[in-house]
Amino acid sequence: MRPTSSSTRGTVTEAVFGCAHERGDRPALIDLGAGVVYSHRRLAEEVTRGASGLVKRGARGRQVAGIHVDNVAAHVLAVHTVIAAGLVAAPIVSGNGRMSDLLVRLDARFLITTPGLAESSLQAADVSRVRQVIAFGQARDTVDFADLLLLAPAPLPSLDPSVQPALRDDDGGVLTHENLIWRMCELDKVVALEKSDVLLVTWPLTSTLALTTLIGLALMRGSLVVVAPGLASQELSATIHDFGVTVLTLLDGTVQRV
Known part of the structure; x- marks a missing residue:
């Protein structure tokens, strides 16, 4: 189950988390709004x-999983969990039409949410x-993501x-997977991120593809x-x-060095 090396030729999971265990407990993601901190190892695990x-709970290849969350850390964790399971991640932006209609159109079989959005997600x-x-937390009539982590491992x-x-x-x-990794590599030609960089992301959750690409990179x-x-x-x-921020996102959707 553990990604073993960072590669731009494999899956998104291998590319993004291939070196995570070598990086260990170094902080990888801090969401100031959500109040959470992930190390590289913890996030990959x-x-x-x-x-x-x-x-283990029945996910099958290429099924769609909707993602309706209210913070970026949850978005990152949900998207990459879904992708690693062989499903298709479908972020749902609040206010972008009726969520139920979108779920029907996508034929989604799973929906990942946060407690504050659980009621509308269940409806x-x-x-x-x-x-x-x-x-991501306890909410009525939902499965707590933490419970997934306690199940006996199944091959991915x-x-x-x-x-x-x-x-x-x-x-x-x-x-x-290849398309998404290509987008990350193309972005890297512009921003040239290194492990010494600190990236400050201020974009809203409405920019789901841009967020996924930049944070994945x-x-x-x-x-x-x-x-x-x-x-x-x-x-x-x-x-x-x-x-000590070295790279910053801008309101116009671009990224620049400080």
């Missing part, structure tokens, strides 16, 4: 163990073919990155990602100083 739990799931709603599926779908983008297109390169959507200008300066 929760992704692979969570994916194994999905397989949408009830009128779709979603069989299981999984939440062997995936062909050139054809295996990984992610539905913001416009409804589908990216394979940062994790691949061993950079520290600090997430703080919607910072005011005075808070932005303080955060850059406090964390």
Whole structure:
């Protein structure tokens, strides 16, 4: 189950988390809004163990899993868990039409959410073919993601990155593992992230493909990602100083070095 090396030729999981265990307890992702911190090792382990739990609970290749969450850390963990399990991650942006209609159109069988959005997620799931709603925390009538981590390990599926779908983008297109890794590599030509970099991400969750691509690249390169959507200008300066930020996202969707 453990990714063993970072490769841009394999799956997204191998590319993003291949060196995570070597990086150990170095911080990988800090979400200031959600109040959570993940090390490289912990994030990789929760992704692979969570994916194994999905397989144990009946996930089958190329099924769609909707992702309806309210913080970036949950988005990252959900997307990569779904992809590692051989499913197709479909982030759902709040306010983007009726969620139930989208779940029906995608023929989604799983829905991953956060406790604050659990009620609306359950309502949408009830009128779709979603069989299981999984939440990052305890919420009525959902499966706690933490419980997936406690299940006996199951082998993760062997995936062909050139054809295996990984992610539905913001416009409804589908990216394979190969497509998504290519996007990360193209972005890296611009930002050239290194393990010594600290990346501050201030984009909202509405930019799901951009977030997935940039944060995936940062994790691949061993950079520290600090997430703080919607910072005011005075808070932005303080955060850059406090964390030693070297790379920053901008409101126009670009990324620049500080």
